[in-house]
Amino acid sequence: NFARASARRLAGSAGVDGRVSVGGMIQEKRAFLSQMPPPGYVAGLGRGATGFTTRSDIGPARDMPETPVVAAKQKQGEQDDDDREDYSDANFDEFSGFAAPLFDASTPYDAEDKEADQIWDAVSDRMDTRRRARREARLKQDLLQYRKERPKIQQQLSDLKRDLASLTETEWMAIPEAANQARQRKRRTVPPELQRYSPVPDSVLMGAHSEADTVSSLGTATPGTDTSISTPLPGTTTDLREIGMTRNKLLQMKLSGISSSVGRESSVDSKGYLTYLNSSKGITDAEIGDIKKARMLLKNVRTTNPHHPPGWIASARLEEVAGRLLQARKIIMRGTEMCKESEDVWLEAARLQTKDTAKGILAQAVQHIPKSVKIWVAAADMETEVDDKRRILRKALEFVPNSVRLWKAAVQLEDPENARIMLSRAVECVPQSVDMWLALARLETHENARKVLNKAREILPTEPLIWITAAKLEEAHDNEVVVGSIMKRAVKSLRAHNVTMTRDDWLREAEAAERSGALATCQAIIAETIGLDVEDVDRKKTWREDAEGALASGCVATARAIYGVALATLKSKKSLWLGAAELEKKHGTRESLDDLLKRAVGYCPQAEVLWLMGAKEKWLAGDVDSARQILREAFAANPDSEAIWLAAVKLENSNGEAERARSLLSRARATCASERVWVRSAQLERQLGDREQERALLVEGLRRFPKSAKLWVMRGALARETEDVGAARDAYATGLRACPTSVKLWLAASRCEEAVGSAVARGKARSLLEKARQIIPKSSELWLEVVRVENRAGNKKIAQALLGKALQECPKAGVLWAEAIEGEQPQGKKARSVDALKHCDDDAYVINAIARIFWYDRKVDKARIWFNRAVALNPDLGDAWANFYKFEAQYGTQKQQEDVVGRFSAVDPRQGEKWRLVLRDLANRLLPKKDLLIKTAALV
Numbered sequence: 001n002f003a004r005a006s007a008r009r010l011a012g013s014a015g016v017d018g019r020v021s022v023g024g025m026i027q028e029k030r031a032f033l034s035q036m037p038p039p040g041y042v043a044g045l046g047r048g049a050t051g052f053t054t055r056s057d058i059g060p061a062r063d064m065p066e067t068p069v070v071a072a073k074q075k076q077g078e079q080d081d082d083d084r085e086d087y088s089d090a091n092f093d094e095f096s097g098f099a100a101p102l103f104d105a106s107t108p109y110d111a112e113d114k115e116a117d118q119i120w121d122a123v124s125d126r127m128d129t130r131r132r133a134r135r136e137a138r139l140k141q142d143l144l145q146y147r148k149e150r151p152k153i154q155q156q157l158s159d160l161k162r163d164l165a166s167l168t169e170t171e172w173m174a175i176p177e178a179a180n181q182a183r184q185r186k187r188r189t190v191p192p193e194l195q196r197y198s199p200v201p202d203s204v205l206m207g208a209h210s211e212a213d214t215v216s217s218l219g220t221a222t223p224g225t226d227t228s229i230s231t232p233l234p235g236t237t238t239d240l241r242e243i244g245m246t247r248n249k250l251l252q253m254k255l256s257g258i259s260s261s262v263g264r265e266s267s268v269d270s271k272g273y274l275t276y277l278n279s280s281k282g283i284t285d286a287e288i289g290d291i292k293k294a295r296m297l298l299k300n301v302r303t304t305n306p307h308h309p310p311g312w313i314a315s316a317r318l319e320e321v322a323g324r325l326l327q328a329r330k331i332i333m334r335g336t337e338m339c340k341e342s343e344d345v346w347l348e349a350a351r352l353q354t355k356d357t358a359k360g361i362l363a364q365a366v367q368h369i370p371k372s373v374k375i376w377v378a379a380a381d382m383e384t385e386v387d388d389k390r391r392i393l394r395k396a397l398e399f400v401p402n403s404v405r406l407w408k409a410a411v412q413l414e415d416p417e418n419a420r421i422m423l424s425r426a427v428e429c430v431p432q433s434v435d436m437w438l439a440l441a442r443l444e445t446h447e448n449a450r451k452v453l454n455k456a457r458e459i460l461p462t463e464p465l466i467w468i469t470a471a472k473l474e475e476a477h478d479n480e481v482v483v484g485s486i487m488k489r490a491v492k493s494l495r496a497h498n499v500t501m502t503r504d505d506w507l508r509e510a511e512a513a514e515r516s517g518a519l520a521t522c523q524a525i526i527a528e529t530i531g532l533d534v535e536d537v538d539r540k541k542t543w544r545e546d547a548e549g550a551l552a553s554g555c556v557a558t559a560r561a562i563y564g565v566a567l568a569t570l571k572s573k574k575s576l577w578l579g580a581a582e583l584e585k586k587h588g589t590r591e592s593l594d595d596l597l598k599r600a601v602g603y604c605p606q607a608e609v610l611w612l613m614g615a616k617e618k619w620l621a622g623d624v625d626s627a628r629q630i631l632r633e634a635f636a637a638n639p640d641s642e643a644i645w646l647a648a649v650k651l652e653n654s655n656g657e658a659e660r661a662r663s664l665l666s667r668a669r670a671t672c673a674s675e676r677v678w679v680r681s682a683q684l685e686r687q688l689g690d691r692e693q694e695r696a697l698l699v700e701g702l703r704r705f706p707k708s709a710k711l712w713v714m715r716g717a718l719a720r721e722t723e724d725v726g727a728a729r730d731a732y733a734t735g736l737r738a739c740p741t742s743v744k745l746w747l748a749a750s751r752c753e754e755a756v757g758s759a760v761a762r763g764k765a766r767s768l769l770e771k772a773r774q775i776i777p778k779s780s781e782l783w784l785e786v787v788r789v790e791n792r793a794g795n796k797k798i799a800q801a802l803l804g805k806a807l808q809e810c811p812k813a814g815v816l817w818a819e820a821i822e823g824e825q826p827q828g829k830k831a832r833s834v835d836a837l838k839h840c841d842d843d844a845y846v847i848n849a850i851a852r853i854f855w856y857d858r859k860v861d862k863a864r865i866w867f868n869r870a871v872a873l874n875p876d877l878g879d880a881w882a883n884f885y886k887f888e889a890q891y892g893t894q895k896q897q898e899d900v901v902g903r904f905s906a907v908d909p910r911q912g913e914k915w916r917l918v919l920r921d922l923a924n925r926l927l928p929k930k931d932l933l934i935k936t937a938a939l940v
Contacts, residue, residue, distance in 0.1 A: 291322050309335065309342035316348060328352055336361070343372040350378060358382060370399040373406060386413055401429045407436065416443055427452075431459050438469050446477050462499045464490060468509060471521040480520040487524040503532050507546060511555045519557045526561035531569075540566070540573055547579060556587045571603040574610070581613060593617060605637040612647050624655055640672045646680055656926060658688055675705045682714055687925050691722055709735065709742035716748055720755075728752050743781050746772035750785060754792070762793060780806070780813035787819060799823075814843025821849040829853050844874030848883060855883075860891045875907040878915025882936035889937070901930050914939040 295318060301311040312335025319328035332349045339345045346365035350358035362379040369375060376396035380389045393410040400406055407426040411419045423440040430436060437456035441449040453470045460466060467490030474482045494501065506529035513522040534542050543566040550559040563580040570576060577600040584593040597614040604610060611634035618627035628651065634644045645668035652661040665681045678701035685694040698715045705711060712735025719728040732749035739745055746768060753765040769786050776782060783806035790799035803823070806816050817836035824832045833853060836846045851866035867884040874880065881904045888897045909915055918924055918936045927935075 291318065294318055306338045309339045309345045312339060312345055313348050316352060320352065325352070336364075340368045343369055343375050346372075346375060347378055350382075355382060366399075373400055373403045376400065376406060377409060380409065389413055404430050404433045404436070407433075411439065419443060427456075434460060434463050434465055437466065441469060441473065446473070449473055457493075461493065462497045464494055464499065464501060464509070467493070468513065468521065468525070471524060472513065472516070472518045475518050475520045483520045483524045484527065487521070487528045491528050501529075503529060503534070503546075506530075506532070507550070507558070510558050510561070511550065511553060514555050514557045522555075522557050523561040523564075526558065527565055530562060530565050540570055540576065544576065544579055547583075551583070556583070559583060560588075567599075574604050574607045577604060577607070577610060581610070585617075590617065590621060601633070601637075608634070608638055608641050608643045611638070611644060615647060615651070619651060619654075624651070627651055642668075642672050642674045642676055645672065646676065649680060649684070653684065653687075654926075658684070662688075673704065675701075675708050675711070678705065679708070679710050679714070682711070686714075686718075687922050689922075691718065694718060695722075707738050709739040709745045712739060712742075713745055713748045716752065720752060725752065725756060740775055743772070743776060743779055746776070746782065747785055750789070754789060762789070765789060778810055780810045780816050783810060783813070784815055784819060787816075791823075811839050814840045814845040817843070818845040818849040821846070821853070826856075842873060844870045844877045844880055847873060848877070848880045851887075852883060855887050863887060864892075871903070874911070876909050877911045878909035878933075878936060879912030879940060881909060882912070882914060882933060882940045885933055886937040886940060901933065904933055905929055912936075 295315075298311060298315040298318060301308065302315060305311065312332060316328040316332040316335070319325070319331060329349075329352050332345065332352055335342075335345045336349050343365070346361065346369070350361045350365075353361060359379070359382050362375055362382065365372070365375045366379065373396075376392065376399075380392045380396070383389045383392060390410070390413050393406060393413070396406050397403070397410060407422070407430060411422050411426070414422055420440065420443040423436055423443065426433070426436045427440055434456070437452060437460070441452045441456075444452055450470075450473070453466055453473065456463075456466050457470075467486060471483045471486045471490075474480070474486065506525055510522045510525040510529075513519075513525060530543065530546070531539070543562055547559040547562040547566070550556075550562060560580075560583060563576065563583060566573075566576050567580060577596075581593065581596055581600065584596050588596075594614070594617065597610060597617070600610045601607070601614065611630060615627040615630040615634070618624075618630060628648075631644060631648045631651065634641070635648075638644055645664065649661045649664050649668070652658075652664060661684060665677065665684060668677045669681060678697065682694050682697045682701065685691075685697060694714075695718060698711055698718065701708065701711050702715065712731065716728045716731040716735065719731050729749075729752065732745065732752060735742075735745050736749060750765040750768045750772075753761045753768065755761075766786075766789060769782060769789065773779065773782050773786070783802070787799050787803045787806065790796075790802060800823070803816065803820055806813070807820065810816055814836075817832075817840060821829055821832050821836060830853065833846075833850045836849070840846055847866055847870040851863050851870055854860075854863035854866060864887070867880070867887060870877070870880040871884055881900070885897065885900050885904070888900050892900075915932075915936050917939070918932055924932060924935065
């Protein structure tokens with residue numbers, strides 16, 4: 001920097017007296033008006049004046065000869081101009097100043113100069129590095145200070161943007177549109193007496209009137225003007241409305257003329273024709289230009305290579321698109337002359353011609369290309385009579401006997417006998433066609449079909465479809481014994497010929513065989529191929545997935561065959577037996593299910609669920625003795641099984657054998673003294689009305705199982721019925737200390753307090769529920785009880801507030817959303833239903849509540865759909881079944897009611913508030929399920 005400043009000072013500086021010092025010499029600076037103007041300067045141009053040139057400025061037309069004096073003066077002036085220096089800012093250089101450079105352009109730039117420049121650059125970089133950190137920190141601080149003093153608009157409005165999240169839709173729509181408020185504010189601030197208005201000129205009003213008015217006539221042309229429409233006589237006018245009406249009449253007459261009336265009906269749809277005219281798309285100028293360019297290019301293609309078929313076809317199609325069908329036909333016919341061996345050109349020519357002309361064109365085509373299958377097929381398609389088609393195809397087979405397509409088309413036109421004869425010839429001409437062999441086998445007798453398929457296997461040993469067809473053939477003639485051996489030979493032969501077919505391919509063939517009705521063939525395919533490429537450790541999982549996939553495809557026989565092979569291989573796998581039992585239960589008969597379960601318990605005697613399933617099926621069939629026999633065998637195999645003991649008790653109790661049930665429970669308490677056995681014993685005594693025995697069983701059961709919440713609930717209920725409220729409170733309090741996380745125990749204690757009826761008791765119930773919610777957070781049952789306590793007390797607003805808190809804490813609780821829907825006003829039920837579906841769209845409680853809305857609105861079809869969805873999502877919800885049955889009883893037919901009852905009988909519901917009330921009633925313990933459903937429907 002010091003060197004640059006020094007050079008600038010040495011170069012020269014201007015003095016205060018108007019003189020310039022250059023290299024120690026002082027020169028006078030010229031006055032402004034005496035200086036030469038810059039090039040291109042025009043006086044006055046900046047203020048709008050226009051320069052002009054006269055003859056005197058240009059001079060004479062001929063250059064005057066230069067005299068020696070004039071030349072000397074001109075040379076002296078050029079020297080004076082060279083001596084004068086330019087001291088403007090444009091001529092200033094940071095390094096050398098105003099002076100001329102120290103070295104002229106001819107001085108070479110050597111290595112020493114380059115090294116000096118590198119040294120000076122390194123010094124400058126070093127000095128800059130020392131100050132960089134402080135400079136960047138200062139810049140960053142200045143930027144932060146600037147942003148703090150002058151924040152961005154986005155930062156200024158950030159708090160207002162956050163507030164927008166709380167706006168409702170109504171408040172958002174109430175925001176006014178953005179407009180120029182400054183002009184309106186200015187207009188409001190100006191006093192009325194100072195406001196000025198300018199009247200609109202008459203010309204503007206007349207112009208607006210003429211634009212809005214409909215032009216109905218064309219007046220006479222003004223003399224001296226050129227108009228596109230002129231009147232024939234002066235003073236006459238042309239009525240445009242009359243022209244439009246005349247056009248419509250002409251169009252109507254044209255439609256009437258081309259329509260061929262039959263009776264009172266016309267074959268031309270006038271409205272449809274007008275719609276077609278309106279919707280027809282015209283060709284724009286741009287498209288016309290593109291067509292012209294394409295036409296020129298394709299013409300060049302045809303000229304340069306006239307034997308190129310695609311060029312002729314493209315040209316013809318271009319003309320067809322452009323609407324010049326005659327030109328397209330001419331071009332393609334010229335193409336047939338130039339490309340006689342191209343079948344595509346002949347087919348295109350036939351397509352563009354009429355039907356009769358196309359026949360002649362195809363006749364010429366087969367003369368030039370007699371082995372073209374496409375042309376022969378097109379010629380046959382042109383004919384309408386079957387005999388003509390048959391004649392053409394037979395002629396084609398003389399020229400192309402190895403065409404499978406021609407053989408198939410010809411065989412389809414023949415009767416079975418002629419088709420068999422033709423197929424016999426076809427398999428000789430095209431022996432590699434599997435379809436021909438199979439079609440011939442279907443038309444032959446049993447013995448001849450065997451010979452045909454055997455010959456086909458010799459010619460095509462790698463085709464599995466021939467083996468499968470042979471198996472189907474034997475099955476169709478009741479020779480199912482041979483089917484298995486055929487498939488075994490098929491797998492062996494295909495493997496010997498290196499034919500790779502995966503398990504999935506064989507499974508698809510098995511499913512196809514089942515769909516065609518060949519069940520024995522399906523079973524044989526599964527038996528021989530289900531174990532291919534499956535490891536021993538993966539057989540159970542893989543085979544069960546295969547069976548489930550077949551069931552999903554609707555192939556029950558395939559799934560049954562897979563389970564049969566799996567159970568024959570893995571006889572002790574309980575899950576496979578259960579899968580097969582479920583299949584027989586849904587798609588089989590009662591006898592097949594009984595036979596399967598007998599075999600299952602024989603191989604898996606420790607599987608309690610198989611014993612219970614067999615006993616239940618016998619019980620549902622009405623064969624109670626067989627059910628008892630199955631349970632006896634189950635006792636023998638599983639003497640300590642709690643499930644079998646309780647199933648036997650349920651069987652006896654449901655059939656009115658209370659004493660036998662009591663005896664079984666006594667033996668069960670001695671054999672397997674589990675908590676469920678003691679609970680079921682107390683429940684049985686409660687049903688029989690023996691309170692003392694029930695109390696004794698509960699006391700003994702609580703001594704054995706002090707943390708049994710169910711026993712404590714029953715102990716409190718017994719105290720409420722036989723003793724006073726104090727004893728019930730003590731029982732519930734003791735139970736809560738032993739089982740603080742039992743929701744049912746907290747609910748029972750709260751309802752005990754609420755049943756007293758006083759305000760103090762209701763306060764105790766609220767406090768119990770509040771304490772329960774602290775111990776068991778996010779419990780939908782506790783929140784539901786809190787809301788219902790307030791509803792029963794008449795505090796609707798408090799109940800609604802608590803319900804809102806409950807939905808915030810348990811947003812996925814369908815029972816809470818159902819309560820919210822039921823408690824909403826009629827006009828708000830749909831909106832609440834939408835909110836419920838957003839949070840839990842697959843909850844049976846919510847679906848049931850929405851179905852009730854459609855029921856009340858008398859939208860029968862929608863209600864039936866939603867009730868079906870509810871019982872499908874959760875078949876264990878008894879209240880949904882009760883609502884569904886009551887709905888069908890009101891709007892459905894007898895068949896629909898029976899369908900609901902039948903589906904309900906196949907399940908065993910345990911959920912639902914109203915359903916549990918009916919089940920707990922001792923008077924209903926011996927009623928059938930249909931009567932229980934009817935009683936529950938009366939409560940919903």
